[in-house]
Amino acid sequence: MDIPDNRPNPDELLASIKLEEEKSKRGKLKIFFGMCAGVGKTYTMLQTAYAEKSKGADIIIGYVETHNRKETADLTEGFEVIPRKSYQYKSTTVYEMDLDAIIARKPQIVLVDELAHTNAPGSRHAKRFQDILEILDNGINVFTTVNVQHLESRSDTVAQITGIIVRETLPDEIFENADEIEVIDLTPEELLQRFSEGKVYAPERSKEAIERFFRKGNITALREMALRIVADRVDKQLHEYMQLKHIKGPWKSGLHLLVAVSYTQQSAKLLRWAKNLSYTMGADLQAIYVESSHKLDTKENEQLNKNINLARQLGIKFRIVTNSDMVKAIVGFAQKENITHIIIGKPRVRNLLTLLRLGNFVNRLIRYSGNIDVYILGSDIQSKDPFREKVSLPSFTSDISQYLIASLIVALSAIICFFIKGLIGYQVVSFALLFIVSTLAFFFGTGPILLSATLSALVWDFFFIPPPYTLHVDKPEDMLMLIMFFIIALLSGVLTSRIRRQEMKTRIREERTNALYQLTRDLSTATGIEEVITIAKNSIKKYFNLNCRILLKNDEDKLEYASHERTNFTISKNDMSVAIWTFQHYTKAGKHTDTLPSANYTFYPLKGNQMNLGVIAIQQEIVFTQGEEQFWETFISQISGKFEREYLRNMAKQAFVLNESDKLYKTLFNSISHELRIPVATIMGASDSLLTTQHPEEISKELSNEIFKASKRLNRLIENLLNMSRLESGRISPRLDWCDIHDLINKVSESLQDELRPFSLDVVIPDDMPFVKIDFGLMEQVLYNLIYNATQYASSSSSLRIKAFYDNGIMTLQVMDRGPGFPSKEISLIFNKFYRVEGSKAGGTGLGLSIAKGFTEAHKGTITVENRQNGGAKFTIKIPTEIPPVELKG
Amino acid sequence: MNLTETILVIDDEVQIRRLLEITLSSNGFKISEAGTGKDGLIAAATHHPALIILDLGLPDTDGIEILKKIREWYQKPIIVLSVRNSEDDIINALDNGANDYLTKPFRTGELLARIRVALRQGQESEDNPNLTFGTLIVDLPNHIARKNGEILKLTSTEFSLLALLAKNSGRVLTHQAILKEIWGFGYVGQTQYLRVFVAQLRKKIEDDPAKPRLLITESGIGYRFHE
CATH class of the missing domain: 3.40.50.300 (P-loop containing nucleotide triphosphate hydrolases)
Incomplete structure (x- = not known):
């Protein structure tokens, strides 16, 4: 110890x-x-x-x-x-x-x-x-x-x-x-x-x-x-x-008790007793239930649930372990948990066989438990034997049809054997029957197997062992064979069916593991809360056959009632209050629970590691068994975990957006303040100079000219900012009207004539270019910005080309220059607001191209840029447009 | 030109009024000023100005309302000078009786030119049979136009359009106004007709149709024939 x-x-x-x-x-x-x-x-x-x-x-x-x-x-x-x-x-x-x-x-x-x-x-x-x-x-x-x-x-x-x-x-x-x-x-x-x-x-x-x-x-x-x-x-x-207060003293807390319980009423008493004992010993207490191959009927299941609930009420930690060997399960657990005392109920002896078996159980427990003390508590005569399952008495819970079919198969094989008895001899018949019984054990429960074993023994004795048609056996070796036959049939049958049950248990566990694996896999690929909800719902439907409704919290940490969701799963006001209670207290509530049992559904909290995420409501007719409940809780904890990750991701994203807008604000501030101050400084300086100094006429003129240029620059900036804010507010709706592209290009080159002077402008428009329906003012601005941009970066005396054509409902406008083009890694960013290519010359706000993009998109068109093969950039605008019907001649 | 002609400036911005006063008086005009719509109406009635320069963003009444009220009895030119630069605003002002429209910021040279055009139009009320624009002569009574002395082959609609623009040279005519005048009410909105004829006309009257000097497009608003 x-x-x-x-x-x-x-x-x-x-x-x-x-x-x-x-x-x-x-x-x-x-x-x-x-x-x-x-x-x-x-x-x-x-x-x-x-x-x-x-x-x-x-x-x-x-x-x-x-x-x-x-x-x-x-x-x-x-x-x-x-x-x-x-x-x-x-x-x-x-x-x-x-x-x-x-x-x-x-x-x-x-x-x-x-x-x-x-x-x-x-x-x-x-x-x-x-x-x-x-x-x-x-x-x-x-x-x-x-x-x-x-x-x-x-x-x-x-x-x-x-x-x-x-x-x-x-x-x-x-x-x-x-x-x-x-x-x-x-x-x-x-x-x-x-x-x-x-x-x-x-x-x-x-x-x-x-x-x-x-x-x-x-x-x-x-x-x-x-x-x-x-x-x-x-x-x-x-x-x-x-x-x-860290006072050293005679701690008793080195003691850890473990009480082994079963599905009997007596276990309830055992739990209470153990609790009292732990009180007086000052020890902590855990309870264990060993799930073995024994199949519980409804009543036993109920009692087990009661026992588990009782343990929880008594504040005892309850553990369920699956193992066909009770002793190994209990001792293994006890050793792992540093248990000092194991408490079991005293088995009730029913007959010689059980005495042998039970004695064996107690002996083995004592032997294997090593330095762990074992307490055996007296049993109540009226209550059922708590360790009945250890004897593994067959449960006769199989369907009546199983008995019938088993008997029929035995009878049928007996008849066949009866006719070939002459060929094989009566002794071989016993093997045939044995074979049948063993085979049946794979499909049927213990009861039918016992029946078929007995039946086949009787049939063999009565019909085959000489003298036939009597139960009397002549030869002693036949007698021996009959007894052996009976025992072998019984053993093989019972053992097989037990293996089968064990296997079923394993299969269920495997299925559950598989389900969980499948769920985690599905969830791992899901992105977005909506998708997670769908996967969760489908998985719950698939593995639990339950309809559910997931209610998630909103940004204010309140439970959201998404009524728009199309479902037959309606949640009443009353149910909603239960859901909110569940959400606030992280505890399940509603139907089949102690809290607000009048609700229509059972509500489970969706708990993450760091936060509460919401509530899942299920419509449950039958209460979960203990195993199912554990499985369910693992299942929803997976889902909660995923929800939590999604929430955290969203939060991170929001933080990122916030950060981005902060960055944008800073850029705006830097770029605008610079762009506003420079022309204002020029105007102030030049006009001040004009006011205070007597300049020769030539100089005054030059100063005035500077003021005029600065004003123009300021005006262009203001125009751009206004256009940008129009775009941002989404108030741009193009006034589409027929437009002659010649007119458009001409108008722009007219207003940019000063800037265009050092270039050779080349306008290419096919003769059959139709009128197109666009907003003249907006497209003028787009083209203005593109050409202005080109004039700022292309080296003088290079050629600028503007090309327009119409094909199949799409008008294309291209502006090509022979400037430096764009660095390839930045080319995708140049339409972004306030984005300026690194190292570009002073002046400019990074708004022109994004306005061009905005206005083009207002026309449901696209704007793209690429670097030309022999240097320079090429902007291509494509706008879907109609053309006038051909009839005009006046 | 009568040197004592009075121009009324209705604008609430003192700086703009100051600028206009300096510019216009140095160009030989007399100035009267009003800072509100109400004062503007009284000034228009009492000073009989030869031309009014009107701002739309007035503190008491919307400029368009003032425009309508003045137009009820005032026949002489009104030029709108405003920061509102949307096509809708411009068209609205022109439709409500403004002779011309200039957006702030503006070039004073441009304003002076517009004022001259407007004042001249006011005087040319009696028909001047021949209108000359550089090498182009439009002979209204004979329905003929000559370019470099040669008679241009114009369809009747083309001539009507040319005549309309030439008579209003220097002034913006909105698409709708032109369509109504030449084709009639039923064609208002059929701007594609106008575009076709403008393109055809340009080919005939312009030295370089790709760079028109006479028939100028006013983006989204209409056309102006260069004086």
């Missing part, structure tokens, strides 16, 4: 820090704890509240049951009371605590009676403790009351003592994690005294209650239990305290 370490290990420390942090954010829970009704819990709670209130605390009553006790009722006066909310349940109206109103009111402390109360159907949570958890989550402190019999782990013992089964139970976890517990203790005599005085119940009810429940013996037992629980807790708190 491991020697308990005296120092806290880092994990424990981390856990304790985390616990402390979480606790400080949440509201504090104070429980007034009593052994039974009537000890004065509510009364004490109110008194405490009163004292707090007089100190100035903001305390309200969320739900207090006075049971018409006058002293208690008097104490409630002076407190603000949140009105109860009414629920219509069938024909009656039920009043429950108004959870939302309390949260909205947000007091410092709220008083809520009866922690273990079960809420009326239609409430948000099935249990009141869930309401209280939500209140605590909202940072509100809660005072509440509970009796010992409501504690989950004690309910069995209480039932044994008092004979009353308690339905309203409270998970131990809640109790354990309470920040403060105050015991209200009364001696049994005092309590009985209060009863007889009618202080607890009205006299007539009192009598009945005393007889049925409040007997002195009962009360004493309950009292002891309550006090012990609190004493244990004090012990544990001391522990936690020492751990938190």
Whole structure:
């Protein structure tokens, strides 16, 4: 056995820090704890509240049951009371605590009676403790009351003592994690005294209650239990305290318990017992279930689910392991997890065979467990044997048709053998029948195999072994053979069918692995949220046969209800509130769960590593089995992961865009401020010079000329900026009208005549060039920008060529120069706003070409650029246009 | 030209008014100014200007409204001088009675030329049978045009177009105005006709049809015949 370490290990420390942090954010829970009704819990709670209130605390009553006790009722006066909310349940109206109103009111402390109360159907949570958890989550402190019999782990013992089964139970976890517990203790005599005085119940009810429940013996037992629980807790708190404050002490936490459970009712008791043991030992506790080849029927499955839920409620970590060898599975797990004690239930011996097998199980467990202690707990005679599955008794759950078919096949083979008996001899027949039984085992369950084995043995004996038609066997060797036949048939049949079942399990697992693999593969290729949704939906339909609806959060972190989605999966307002709850609490809710079970669907949160992404709603008729639930959770965690990646990608993209626009802004600022200042500086300088100095006429003229040129440059910039903003605002809609291309080119070359003077302009337009429908003004600007650009970069006296032609609905305009062309790596960027080729000469904003592109595209046309073979650039504009019908002659 | 002719400038920008005052008075005109549409209307009524220069972006009333109001009784030329440079604005102003349109920024030389054209048109109300443009002579009564002394072979529509443009030389005529005048109301919008005839006419009257000097295109608005 491991020697308990005296120092806290880092994990424990981390856990304790985390616990402390979480606790400080949440509201504090104070429980007034009593052994039974009537000890004065509510009364004490109110008194405490009163004292707090007089100190100035903001305390309200969320739900207090006075049971018409006058002293208690008097104490409630002076407190603000949140009105109860009414629920219509069938024909009656039920009043429950108004959870939302309390949260909205947000007091410092709220008083809520009866922690273990079960809420009326239609409430948000099935249990009141869930309401209280939500209140605590909202940072509100809660005072509440509970009796010992409501504690989950004690309910069995209480039932044994008092004979009353308690339905309203409270998970131990809640109790354990309470920040403060105050015991209200009364001696049994005092309590009985209060009863007889009618202080607890009205006299007539009192009598009945005393007889049925409040007997002195009962009360004493309950009292002891309550006090012990609190004493244990004090012990544990001391522990936690020492751990938190790094006080070295006698740690007991080196102990790790593992309880092995099965699908029987007894396992529930085992869990509760183990929990108690872990309390007293100060050890942590895990539970394990070994999934073997045994096929569970519905009832067993249900009980297993119950056991697992119970374990969760008790705060026990539950693990499911698949292995046909129970002992190896348990010991293997225990060794991996550093378990110090294994707890199993004592198997119930049914007969000699099971005694042998079970003895074997226990022996093997003890042998293999090495230095791990094994606890074997006594079994309850009434409950079923918890380790029945280890004996692997055949389950007779096979279809009746399987029995029939198996018998028929045996009969048929017997008949065939009967006719060829003369040929092969009666002994060979046994092999034939054996063969048949073994073969059947591949297809049928254990029951039919047992039947066919027995049947074939009988048939062989009766029809074949001499003397025929009697069950009597003459020769001793035949007798031996018959017995051997029977055993072999039985063994081979049962073994084969067991292998088959194991194989089926493996296959299911394989299918699941495969499904997950397929899913990850599909998801990895998906881009965009929409695609992920589609893949998720299809995969869920394919592997779970479930319809689902995915609700994702929007940018404001709220759940979005995309009603435009075309689907028959409608989500009502009520369902939506469940979805939102699920989203906010990262916990599944809705149908088949404890939270808001009245919803139409089950909602699972889509949780990523760093954020909550949304909710998936499924329409589920049958509850998932444990294995399926695990598979489902893995499945949706894959999907959530992908969603998260998509979200993060979008966020990165947005950040990038933001960065880009920032860059654009800077470029704009730099380029514009430069381009604006230079001409303004020229104008100011030149005009100032004209004003202050007497220049000869020649110089004045030159200065004026400079002013004029600078103004023109400024004007061109303003025009470009205005055009750009027109384009940006999307307000460009071309006014299409017939246009003579000659006219257009002529107009542009006219307005650029100064710039064009050093070049030889070559305009090529075919004679049959038709009129085209374009916006004259816009295209003039386009051509102007292109030609202006060319004049700025091409060396003077080189040739500029403008070419226009019309072909098949497309007008083409080309501007070609013999300038330096564009660097090939930048050529794709030159139409970008404010883009200027590196090292290009001063002046220019990088707007001209992007305006040309914008205006061309406003015509639904394209503009491209390429470098010419012998140097220079060639811009090509293509615009789809109609031409006038040919009839004009006047 | 009468040297004491008065030009009314309606513009809210003091700088522009200052510039126009200097430029126009140094060219022998008398100036009166108004800063708002309302003042402009009063000034137009009281000073009987020979020509009005009107800005469209006025602080109190839209220039187009002022244009319409003045045009109700004022026969003499109005030149619109505005920063609004969209074709729609220009056409709208011309259709509402402006004789010419110039966008800011403008060249003063250009403005002076337009003013002269406008003033001359106002005086040439009585028919001048022969209009001369360099080597081109348009003989209106005889429906003949001569280029370098030779009679041009023009179809009747071509001549009508030439005559219309020549009579309004120096002034912008919108496409619609020309179409309405020559072809009638039914042809408004059929600009392709106009383009065909303009192209044909250019081939006959221009020295170099590829570089027209007489029949000038006003982008997106119409045509102007060079004076």
